[in-house]
Amino acid sequence: MKEKLTKAEEREFAQELVQKIGELAATTGRKLRFMEVCGTHTVAIFRAGLRQMLPETVELVSGPGCPVCVTPDDYMDKAIAYAQRDDVIIATFGDMLKVPGSKSSLNEAKTGGADIRIVYSPMDSIAIAKDNPDKKVIFLAVGFETTAPTAAATVLAAEQQGITNLFMLSAQKLVPPVMEVLLNDEEVHVDGFILPGHVSVVTGTGVYKPVIEKYHVPGVVTGFEPVQILRGLYRLVQQVVKGEAKVENEYTDVVKPEGNPVSMAITNKVYEPCDTGWRGMGVVPLSGLKMRDEYARFDIEEVLPVEVETITKKTACRCGEVLRGIVTPKECPLFGKACVPTHAIGPCMVSVEGVCAAWYKYGQGRFAYGK
Amino acid sequence: MANDRVTLAHGAGGKVSQELMEQVILPAYGNPVLNTLHDGALVKMSGEVAFTTDSYVVQPLFFAGGNIGKLAICGTVNDLAMTGAVPRYISVGMIIEEGFPIKDLQTIVTTMRKMADEAGVVIATGDTKVVEKGKADGIFINTAGIGDKIPGTDISPLNVKPGMKVILSGYIGDHAAAIMAGRHNINLPASVQTDCAPLNKMTKAMLEAAPDIAVLRDPTRGGVAAVLNEIAVASKCGILIDEDDIPIHPEVQGVCDMLGFDPLYLANEGKCVAFVPAESAEKVLKAMRTSPYGQEARIIGEVTAEAPGTVGLRTGIGGIRVVDMPLGNIVPRIC
Ligand code: SF4
Ligand code: SF4
Numbered sequence: 257m258k259e260k261l262t263k264a265e266e267r268e269f270a271q272e273l274v275q276k277i278g279e280l281a282a283t284t285g286r287k288l289r290f291m292e293v294c295g296t297h298t299v300a301i302f303r304a305g306l307r308q309m310l311p312e313t314v315e316l317v318s319g320p321g322c323p324v325c326v327t328p329d330d331y332m333d334k335a336i337a338y339a340q341r342d343d344v345i346i347a348t349f350g351d352m353l354k355v356p357g358s359k360s361s362l363n364e365a366k367t368g369g370a371d372i373r374i375v376y377s378p379m380d381s382i383a384i385a386k387d388n389p390d391k392k393v394i395f396l397a398v399g400f401e402t403t404a405p406t407a408a409a410t411v412l413a414a415e416q417q418g419i420t421n422l423f424m425l426s427a428q429k430l431v432p433p434v435m436e437v438l439l440n441d442e443e444v445h446v447d448g449f450i451l452p453g454h455v456s457v458v459t460g461t462g463v464y465k466p467v468i469e470k471y472h473v474p475g476v477v478t479g480f481e482p483v484q485i486l487r488g489l490y491r492l493v494q495q496v497v498k499g500e501a502k503v504e505n506e507y508t509d510v511v512k513p514e515g516n517p518v519s520m521a522i523t524n525k526v527y528e529p530c531d532t533g534w535r536g537m538g539v540v541p542l543s544g545l546k547m548r549d550e551y552a553r554f555d556i557e558e559v560l561p562v563e564v565e566t567i568t569k570k571t572a573c574r575c576g577e578v579l580r581g582i583v584t585p586k587e588c589p590l591f592g593k594a595c596v597p598t599h600a601i602g603p604c605m606v607s608v609e610g611v612c613a614a615w616y617k618y619g620q621g622r623f624a625y626g627k
Numbered sequence: 628m629a630n631d632r633v634t635l636a637h638g639a640g641g642k643v644s645q646e647l648m649e650q651v652i653l654p655a656y657g658n659p660v661l662n663t664l665h666d667g668a669l670v671k672m673s674g675e676v677a678f679t680t681d682s683y684v685v686q687p688l689f690f691a692g693g694n695i696g697k698l699a700i701c702g703t704v705n706d707l708a709m710t711g712a713v714p715r716y717i718s719v720g721m722i723i724e725e726g727f728p729i730k731d732l733q734t735i736v737t738t739m740r741k742m743a744d745e746a747g748v749v750i751a752t753g754d755t756k757v758v759e760k761g762k763a764d765g766i767f768i769n770t771a772g773i774g775d776k777i778p779g780t781d782i783s784p785l786n787v788k789p790g791m792k793v794i795l796s797g798y799i800g801d802h803a804a805a806i807m808a809g810r811h812n813i814n815l816p817a818s819v820q821t822d823c824a825p826l827n828k829m830t831k832a833m834l835e836a837a838p839d840i841a842v843l844r845d846p847t848r849g850g851v852a853a854v855l856n857e858i859a860v861a862s863k864c865g866i867l868i869d870e871d872d873i874p875i876h877p878e879v880q881g882v883c884d885m886l887g888f889d890p891l892y893l894a895n896e897g898k899c900v901a902f903v904p905a906e907s908a909e910k911v912l913k914a915m916r917t918s919p920y921g922q923e924a925r926i927i928g929e930v931t932a933e934a935p936g937t938v939g940l941r942t943g944i945g946g947i948r949v950v951d952m953p954l955g956n957i958v959p960r961i962c
Contacts, residue, residue, distance in 0.1 A: 263871045263943055266943060266944060267871075267943065267944055267945050270944035270945060271944075271945060302948060303889075303942070303948065304942045304943070304944055304946055304948075305940075305941075305942045305944075305945075305946020305947050305948040306944070306946055307946075308946055308947065308948075309944070309945065309946045376811060376886075482942070482943065482944045482946075483944065486944075597954045598954055608887060616951070617949075617951045618948040618949055618951070619937070619939075619948055619949025619951065622949070623934060623937045623939075623949045
């Protein structure tokens with residue numbers, strides 16, 4: 257789309273696309289399931305009321321797209337253990353405060369007197385470290401390929417400025433390896449992926465190719481406007497019908513095939529891939545990032561290891577399955593009852609990009625509007 | 628003044644306090660009622676009285692298009708206006724942190740005077756306290772206000788019925804965007820300013836044109852979403868609004884996209900949402916457009932019998948989703 261469509265034209269165009277998607281999908285004679293693996297897509301889809309507009313033959317499911325949701329209990333337990341030390345200040349994005357660990361949450365630690373500061377960018381933690389030379393400032397580095405470059409740049413800036421009291425508790429995650437886990441999972445059925453927009457800006461489109469080809473599932477990178485998502489869906493259906501499986505780019509003005517080499521170089525300078533745990537999926541090989549030996553002095557787990565005992569409580573929370581797109585939040589017995597955003601039982605209800613939170617907020621499975 | 632900062636002595640009630648009063652406050656918003664400097668003010672009211680109070684603790688104190696003083700006066704005026712009253716008298720209590728620049732205080736009180744004049748209200752009584760450094764965030768302002776209820780009007784969510792139109796007076800989210808920009812050092816074009824304004828003249832014109840207006844509300848904290856949800860619950864009706872009809876400046880939308888906010892939840896300080904019988908809608912719109920603050924007024928949706936207690940939004944591409952009650956503090960998303 258070169259020129260901006262008027263609102264009326266956009267509505268008409270969207271409706272046309274929905275119809276085309278429906279007609280084409282019907283030719284396969286079955287229900288097609290497409291998964292988005294980016295929380296911003298999840299929110300965009302719900303905000304636009306897209307799910308309800310789609311024909312019966314096409315279903316959208318959300319995957320492990322939110323960095324907060326996929327962070328496992330033991331990471332939270334470690335963060336809480338650090339927070340409780342008198343010589344530590346935790347710097348974190350606001351969403352992390354409410355995420356339950358196995359015993360409590362950062363919020364509870366904060367109420368108990370722990371020094372926890374909400375920041376908007378990892379870079380903000382540098383100022384906190386400078387202002388508090390006698391404290392260890394720990395930034396909770398969660399996120400996907402998108403946030404890794406800023407976290408890495410923060411480490412480099414700290415190194416350059418000679419700051420010795422800033423550390424990372426890293427839970428950086430990578431998207432392609434977890435896609436592979438989903439595709440290997442017998443319980444998960446997907447006919448194609450809506451590939452993340454922001455992640456791809458950084459990584460480029462090539463990173464998905466091995467998985468897409470190995471498992472022969474279509475993938476399309478799209479932007480976050482509803483019409484862009486619909487165009488992406490149409491392309492996915494086209495691929496399914498033609499029996500193709502390739503990575504297509506529906507977000508060409510923003511996502512380049514090679515991504516952003518400068519950002520990638522910064523990430524790679526500081527981090528290297530490692531095995532890491534995901535909520536609901538266990539440890540996934542080479543799906544995380546850890547700091548290279550040269551930067552190990554910024555890694556709090558190297559400098560000041562903590563032992564935590566994580567005994568995962570048995571609750572009826574089905575986050576693990578929700579994150580893999582096996583069940584919808586509506587199928588969780590706690591959804592909208594014991595588990596609501598103001599009192600979240602599982603992390604999927606905590607984060608603004610969490611699947612359960614999006615279902616709740618935009619009314620799916622809860623209200624008469626938008627069945 | 629000899630000293631260019633507020634000191635503890637300024638709040639101690641002695642000669643120095645008097646100096647602050649005489650040199651800073653009275654020159655700004657002194658008037659025959661206040662100037663008597665009695666312990667309280669004696670005022671005449673005509674009948675049923677509307678009464679409100681609010682406290683202002685905004686950070687930053689100065690932001691694009693306004694300051695805490697402007698908020699304090701307009702906020703109180705608007706609270707009274709939304710009950711269907713003509714605001715008359717306001718009290719101002721200030722808690723000032725030691726070391727606060729006198730110049731800033733002067734700016735604040737001068738703005739308060741300007742706003743009071745525009746709204747036609749009198750600052751009738753007040754109080755000033757100074758607290759030690761670190762005990763207040765520069766300055767806190769508490770106000771109370773009283774007004775004469777306009778006879779023949781009846782503002783209550785219980786009067787909201789299916790078929791009524793929902794009217795919004797203009798662009799939303801400007802105030803919150805200006806504050807966020809100030810707080811996070813985001814550079815915004817100068818056009819993004821707080822919408823803070825006294826709406827009492829506009830609401831009076833609306834009620835004169837259509838005394839059957841069911842509800843008037845100013846969508847401050849929690850934004851339009853909070854107001855609509857409160858009315859939906861209280862009236863046991865549904866509300867369906869149309870996304871395409873909600874005016875949002877592109878710059879404000881931009882900040883929201885950047886920080887992951889929804890403009891429907893952002894605070895406004897110079898907007899009004901009205902629920903009016905369909906047959907009165909045109910009259911109300913016409914009355915709103917006579918005010919500089921109602922130029923962009925429009926119908927954004929209607930009250931439905933379907934889905935009682937909930938607010939639905941028809942999205943730009945024709946889907947429908949729920950607009951939920953805001954949940955406490957909004958936090959920016961991770962990326
Ligand atoms: S990290 Fe970026 S790409 Fe990933 S879910 Fe968040 S917004 Fe989407
Ligand atoms: S609704 Fe709550 S308890 Fe259920 S899966 Fe989602 S987060 Fe877990």
